[in-house]
Amino acid sequence: MAANYFAEIILPLALPGTFTYEISPEDQPYLKVGQRVSVPFGTNKLYTGIVHSFHQNKPELFKTKFIDSVLDTEPLITEIQIQFWEWIAKYYMCSLGDVYRNAFPTALKWESETFVKFIGTVAQIEENLSESEWMVVNALDKKGILAVSEIAKLVDKKSTIKIIKSLWEKGIIQLDEVLKEKYTPKVELFIKVNPELKSDEKFFNSSLEKLKNAAKQRETLLQLIVEESQSSKPIKISKFIKKFGGNHAMFRSMEEKGMVEIYDLEISRIDEIDNKTIDSEALNFEQNQALKTIGNYFEEKKTVLLHGVTSSGKTEVYIKLIEQNLEEDKTTLFLLPEISISSQMVQRIRKYFGDKVGIYHSKFNQNERVELWNKTLNDEYKIIIGARSALFLPFQNLGLIIVDEEQETAYKQTDSRPYFHARDMALVLANFYQANVILGSATPSLETYQNAQTGKYGHVQLTKRFTDVPLPKIELIDLRAAMRSKEITGDISNLLREAIIETIKEGKQVLIFQNRRGFAPVVECTSCGHSPFCPNCDVPLTLHKMSNLLKCHYCGHSQAKPSKCSNCQSLELDTKGIGTEQIEVQLESIFPKLKIARMDVDAMRRKFAYEKTLEAFEEREIDIIVGTQMIAKGLDFSNVGLVGVIRADSMLNFPDFRAHEKAFQLLTQVAGRAGRRNEQGKVLIQTYNPDHEILQNVTRYDFEKTAKDILYERKSFLYPPFLRLIQITFRHAKKEKVDKVSEAFVNLLKPNFDEKHLLGPEEPSISRIRNLYIKNVLIKIPENASPQSVKNLIEKGIASLYTVQAFRSVRIEIDVDPQ
Numbered sequence: 157m158a159a160n161y162f163a164e165i166i167l168p169l170a171l172p173g174t175f176t177y178e179i180s181p182e183d184q185p186y187l188k189v190g191q192r193v194s195v196p197f198g199t200n201k202l203y204t205g206i207v208h209s210f211h212q213n214k215p216e217l218f219k220t221k222f223i224d225s226v227l228d229t230e231p232l233i234t235e236i237q238i239q240f241w242e243w244i245a246k247y248y249m250c251s252l253g254d255v256y257r258n259a260f261p262t263a264l265k266w267e268s269e270t271f272v273k274f275i276g277t278v279a280q281i282e283e284n285l286s287e288s289e290w291m292v293v294n295a296l297d298k299k300g301i302l303a304v305s306e307i308a309k310l311v312d313k314k315s316t317i318k319i320i321k322s323l324w325e326k327g328i329i330q331l332d333e334v335l336k337e338k339y340t341p342k343v344e345l346f347i348k349v350n351p352e353l354k355s356d357e358k359f360f361n362s363s364l365e366k367l368k369n370a371a372k373q374r375e376t377l378l379q380l381i382v383e384e385s386q387s388s389k390p391i392k393i394s395k396f397i398k399k400f401g402g403n404h405a406m407f408r409s410m411e412e413k414g415m416v417e418i419y420d421l422e423i424s425r426i427d428e429i430d431n432k433t434i435d436s437e438a439l440n441f442e443q444n445q446a447l448k449t450i451g452n453y454f455e456e457k458k459t460v461l462l463h464g465v466t467s468s469g470k471t472e473v474y475i476k477l478i479e480q481n482l483e484e485d486k487t488t489l490f491l492l493p494e495i496s497i498s499s500q501m502v503q504r505i506r507k508y509f510g511d512k513v514g515i516y517h518s519k520f521n522q523n524e525r526v527e528l529w530n531k532t533l534n535d536e537y538k539i540i541i542g543a544r545s546a547l548f549l550p551f552q553n554l555g556l557i558i559v560d561e562e563q564e565t566a567y568k569q570t571d572s573r574p575y576f577h578a579r580d581m582a583l584v585l586a587n588f589y590q591a592n593v594i595l596g597s598a599t600p601s602l603e604t605y606q607n608a609q610t611g612k613y614g615h616v617q618l619t620k621r622f623t624d625v626p627l628p629k630i631e632l633i634d635l636r637a638a639m640r641s642k643e644i645t646g647d648i649s650n651l652l653r654e655a656i657i658e659t660i661k662e663g664k665q666v667l668i669f670q671n672r673r674g675f676a677p678v679v680e681c682t683s684c685g686h687s688p689f690c691p692n693c694d695v696p697l698t699l700h701k702m703s704n705l706l707k708c709h710y711c712g713h714s715q716a717k718p719s720k721c722s723n724c725q726s727l728e729l730d731t732k733g734i735g736t737e738q739i740e741v742q743l744e745s746i747f748p749k750l751k752i753a754r755m756d757v758d759a760m761r762r763k764f765a766y767e768k769t770l771e772a773f774e775e776r777e778i779d780i781i782v783g784t785q786m787i788a789k790g791l792d793f794s795n796v797g798l799v800g801v802i803r804a805d806s807m808l809n810f811p812d813f814r815a816h817e818k819a820f821q822l823l824t825q826v827a828g829r830a831g832r833r834n835e836q837g838k839v840l841i842q843t844y845n846p847d848h849e850i851l852q853n854v855t856r857y858d859f860e861k862t863a864k865d866i867l868y869e870r871k872s873f874l875y876p877p878f879l880r881l882i883q884i885t886f887r888h889a890k891k892e893k894v895d896k897v898s899e900a901f902v903n904l905l906k907p908n909f910d911e912k913h914l915l916g917p918e919e920p921s922i923s924r925i926r927n928l929y930i931k932n933v934l935i936k937i938p939e940n941a942s943p944q945s946v947k948n949l950i951e952k953g954i955a956s957l958y959t960v961q962a963f964r965s966v967r968i969e970i971d972v973d974p975q
């Protein structure tokens with residue numbers, strides 16, 4: 157008798173391991189690792205799972221169920237991906253299902269809780285639908301939206317997911333999600349002569365004949381033909397009119413006669429259309445040296461830090477590396493911290509590589525994600541640009557990963573498991589493919605810098621700006637002195653104000669940085685000192701003046717601004733601290749004639765506000781942008797003469813061991829937006845602590861000294877990069893419970909650690925968020941201990957806590973390498 161066959165299946169669950177299912181004899185010949193299957197789970201759930209492996213060991217403790225159906229003929233996941241997922245699950249101490257849930261497009265993994273909706277009308281559907289497909293369509297037509305679990309009641313439960321998949325592939329149903337609209341960049345009208353007119357002499361002659369009495373049109377037609385023969389560029393109507401006269405009505409009339417065609421084109425795509433793509437720039441001497449050194453490093457080490465000052469032309473070096481990788485017919489993954497604020501970078505890459513580039517964008521809907529997934533699987537894109545989630549695409553022949561701005565904290569996922577760091581995982585992924593990695597930054601993270609110092613990574617530097625302009629001159633403005641001598645209006649010192657006036661006079665633009673949004677972070681009663689706090693979180697509410705609301709930036713709670721103190725009824729309410737909104741208001745009153753825009757998450761929430769603001773700034777329709785760190789990152793504008801920082805102090809005093817490192821990085825980044833092309837730019841940083849070490853280092857661009865000082869402290873106080881951290885967070889609505897469970901956890905671990913390596917339980921600076929009290933325990937993995945053994949101890953500890961029934965309601969999250 158032939159043995160039974162079993163498959164281990166990955167399911168989107170927070171439970172450890174894979175799940176065993178039996179394979180029916182009919183399915184056996186077709187089933188492959190990486191294919192999707194639909195399976196029943198528990199009493200009535202359905203899931204889409206991924207085949208992980210096969211075996212013949214009949215489980216002894218439970219009765220296995222059969223796989224309901226096989227959903228694909230070919231795998232959608234590569235074997236490397238499965239190994240990569242396992243690696244992540246183990247390293248970040250989460251389940252394989254957590255990784256699967258996060259890594260795989262939703263529209264490919266239907267499950268009981270998924271909602272689908274009907275698009276179109278029954279009458280439109282001419283497709284050959286099976287009887288059960290018809291039943292689903294009819295039900296959806298009546299209800300609009302149904303959960304997969306509801307559909308399972310209408311049809312044969314076993315084939316539910318198969319039916320849904322088939323309807324989805326036919327474009328009849330869609331995942332019910334908030335539809336994401338795509339940005340349409342500015343379009344311009346273009347004109348071309350009907351190609352037939354040019355090739356068909358008869359048509360040509362008859363056209364001229366027709367225009368006998370329309371001299372201007374006749375002249376224009378001939379002029380157009382000449383223009384087209386002289387340039388391959390599309391002809392912009394507005395430009396043509398400027399040069400040769402005429403008007404739109406005339407062109408329309410010629411179009412009606414079939415002589416010309418009028419069409420529109422996105423401005424940003426014009427370069428692509430013109431000979432498709434353009435050649436990359438020739439590198440300057442320093443860039444060339446860097447490129448060569450990188451090439452040499454790649455022979456022996458797989459990872460290189462490209463450490464270049466702002467505007468040194470790192471991107472152009474990346475582009476050469478992509479070209480080289482392309483010559484070997486290999487794929488490049490280009491990672492960016494936040495794709496939604498990287499339109500400038502994406503356009504630059506597109507300009508060179510055109511349709512070889514695929515973009516994985518958070519603004520894309522689920523159908524588009526699936527399309528990108530499939531095209532990656534079929535090796536149709538040679539360059540993929542994306543944020544951290546792009547790491548999970550099914551690459552075929554990955555040769556190079558570029559991690560731009562590798563120091564960015566946005567690379568760390570913090571909102572859902574796995575809490576992975578994309579820069580670190582890029583190295584792991586590259587290892588599976590034997591691919592090279594470039595970590596690029598003007599101010600590398602100390603982890604990366606240390607690895608470059610010790611020779612683990614190659615280290616290549618670019619020390620000069622591409623055009624050889626000196627780096628911007630950075631000066632500190634002492635706010636204490638300005639206050640004393642009253643040389644300040646609101647939060648804008650006279651020095652900063654004069655510099656703005658000067659810059660605008662020179663026809664340049666200004667960026668003003670304030671790392672806090674809203675109007676004021678604290679509203680305070682002047683008689684009793686009371687401040688309104690969030691009812692759900694342990695934080696004061698931020699005043700947003702435009703909307704006249706008090707908002708919590710942690711849970712989203714908002715309420716009307718009170719007119720009197722809720723504690724003492726006094727009418728005298730004051731505000732403390734400043735946000736971008738307030739700076740915008742102040743600037744508007746100082747400079748009523750200037751055009752001022754704000755760039756922060758609030759202002760950018762409006763549809764396409766980000767793209768519109770960038771375009772307007774580029775077109776010089778805006779004089780000053782006030783913004784949060786959104787304006788610090790990667791923007792490449794040619795005309796910024798001045799960058800002002802309103803207050804550097806809060807960044808330096810943040811309760812986090814990385815505060816100084818981050819402050820240095822952010823200030824250097826934001827300073828780097830000034831004077832990028834021709835003339836040296838200027839940067840003014842206002843502060844109450846002009847003597848602060850870090851600020852002094854910033855003015856001198858002294859990365860080495862900053863790194864050396866901070867690394868010395870990190871070593872003495874046992875922090876990364878000298879050892880790794882694991883943070884365990886306990887959350888519960890009852891404070892006593894959090895206290896008790898976190899205390900019990902520490903007691904369980906105590907025998908294995910000294911007090912230098914086991915810290916807490918401690919209240920974080922915000923000790924309650926969304927009505928849950930929080931306590932943290934921090935473990936520093938001792939240098940001589942194996943990280944895995946420490947992880948095992950943590951897991952054992954949590955498991956034994958959870959044997960106590962009363963403790964199970966406490967939410968415990970593990971964050972490996974917290975940021």
Ligand SMILES: Nc1ncnc2c1ncn2[C@@H]1O[C@H](COP(=O)(O)OP(=O)(O)OP(=O)(O)O)[C@@H](O)[C@H]1O
Pocket residue numbers: 437438439440443464465466467468469470471472597598622623790791792828832
């Ligand atoms: N070899 C080159 N030829 C022509 N232009 C170049 C070259 N290298 C750089 N540039 C131009 O110089 C400017 C700055 O370069 P780039 O944006 O690549 O610098 P970066 O090092 O990535 O800067 P940042 O770290 O501040 O983002 C860009 O406008 C770029 O087009």
Ligand SMILES: [Zn+2]
Pocket residue numbers: 690691692693708709710711712713926
């Ligand atoms: Zn809140």
